[in-house]
Amino acid sequence: MEHKAGPLNKKFWTPGVLVMLVFMIAGGISILARFTGGIGYITNLTNARPWGLWVGVDVATGVALAAGGFTTAALAHIFGKHYYEPVTRPALLTAALGYTFVVLGLLVDIGRSWAIWKPIFNWNTNSVLFEVAMCVMVYLHVLYIEFIPVVAEQFKDRVNLPGPLSVFNGLIDMILKIADAILDKIMWVFIILGVVLSCMHQSSLGSLMLIAPTKLHPLWYTPILPLLFLLSAFAVGYPMVVFETTIASSSFNLDSEMNILAPLTRITVFLLGIYMFFKLGDMFVRGTYTYLLDGNYQTNSFIVEMLFGVMIPWVMLLFEKVRNSRRGVFTAASLIVGGVVLNRINVFIVGYKPPLSDNGYFPAPGEFFVTLGLIATLMFVYRLVVTWLPVLQESKEVPS
């Protein structure tokens, strides 16, 4: 690679950042309300609908969209396609932040947040959720470890703590250097571990609903739901990288990385194709296409998911012209990302309808505030990190 990753060194406070702040404050107030009045105080969750927006979006969608981390790591480091290395760092950062916020979202959602550590000591290996939780916990730490070299690269030899803390400069510098040196030797273990853990919990997130056959609409309830979740995580990884890299490079005014993104989309045609094949095949094998014309909100949501989230972007990417245009690639990638988001929302919210006691569910404003607040905070931290750490490719223009 010609240019290497570097801190952005750009102005941090922009109008966009101020908008983020507003959402963060609204989210913060809602979270305060949740911890004073209880979950019921700010949500529309009921005994029939124990999982709503927070599980469907903050957790399930968050995990799916963080798939860029392990898919790029697999490509660049395991399959040895070093050409793609420039995108591994931003993808790694998104994954690390994504999973951090999955856990933060869980802390708000579970009733006894202070007891979140209990699964470490009370194992129920029959529980799909137990496996998901363990994988997410370990993977989060793997991601942090994978990120240490980025921090080390920036601060090695220039640890400069303010005021009285400066006595620790030497010590911290040493720790950083040692950690970096050790990690350099064993990083491959963490990279493979990250991919293995991802495959495990990405698929198991789909297994979560297998225990509730009467509640999930047959268009989504299938024994191969875990496989579909895994395949869609594979498929959404690179589009997510395209999506965020394009947004980052246009909002930070960086060089476009089309030379890397275009070939990534060629792999996406293949991965999305497999997902589509299984998803449609499953529909035909189980004969669930008979529901398609029901015309209710559930089946319509399925049609939108399949058409706009899978089939249209797949066909788009078949055309070389689309793959080579920045606009085209970005549009297709956004559709795929949207399709997977809608899929997770469909499985956990729209398609979920307990037959005995359902009373309908639409998220309360408080739920939206918390979710939007978490997303805004994530973007805020992302911006903070890329401003000061070497994550994105340095631009050629002189930093302002």
Next chain:
Amino acid sequence: MQLSRRSFFKIMGAAGASVTALPPSANAWKSKAPPDPYGCLVDLTRCVGCRKCEEACAEVNGLPTPERPNCQCIVFDKKRRPDDKAYTVVNRYFTGKLDQFDKPLPTYAKVQCMHCQDPACVSACIVGALTKDETGAVRYDATKCIGCRYCMVACPFEIPAYEYHDPITPRVIKCSFCYDRISKKGGLPGCATICPTEALTFGKRETIVKVAQKRLEENPGKYIDHVYGEKEVGGTSWLYISSVPFEKVNLPVLSDKPSPKLSETIQHSLFSYLWSPLALFGVLGALMYKSNKNQGEPENKGGY
């Protein structure tokens, strides 16, 4: 990144060895139901909707007094569900049955946790806070619970309720089968002792199933020929017999397959002894080693 030959083979060897040493047990899924649990029969033809069971349940379990305890009128206008204040409720249904004067006949149905033989909630609970006891009772241990509410997602009868308005220590709320009472010799559940019409019959599940079948045989034409709960989701401790179709009184049509069977089979065939993750680790490791060797010196500066 450096991938030293030695450390690579050491770790890969360990991964490989554990895969071959512990082959995935090809065991088929087995029921974990207790051998001789208690059961309770609800005979919907006998229930008159007096709601005494609601009151007794509240009393023995220290719950708030039910809404309008002596009312058999407007409480029935809405369909109620067990919630965070009540383990059991009785609902009234008009199913189209008429009496001799062509007036619609009500059917009353008590609803509470079914204490499934292979409960979805127990399988789902992330920390094992829910357990199936030898008595048949599905018990809840609030000290383990983290409040993930996956048990509520899993339950096919939509039973567990949640204390949504407790900010710090909310609990899952459901019928306990009066474990503290039935685990003692001769103990009976609060609701079953009070029922004036003997619509509720408590005993060993095996005996109760026979009692139910006998009633069906001895009263031809009176009952639907089905003991609800004998086979549903692999069997439940609470059983129902009725003269009106069960789905009309909100007892759902369910398959005989135990609810946790599919997910547990998938989980265990993939993850027992972590064989598949280890195998995947091995395959990916080999790929990584190969691709890094082929590329000559492993380029590390651009990535991690």
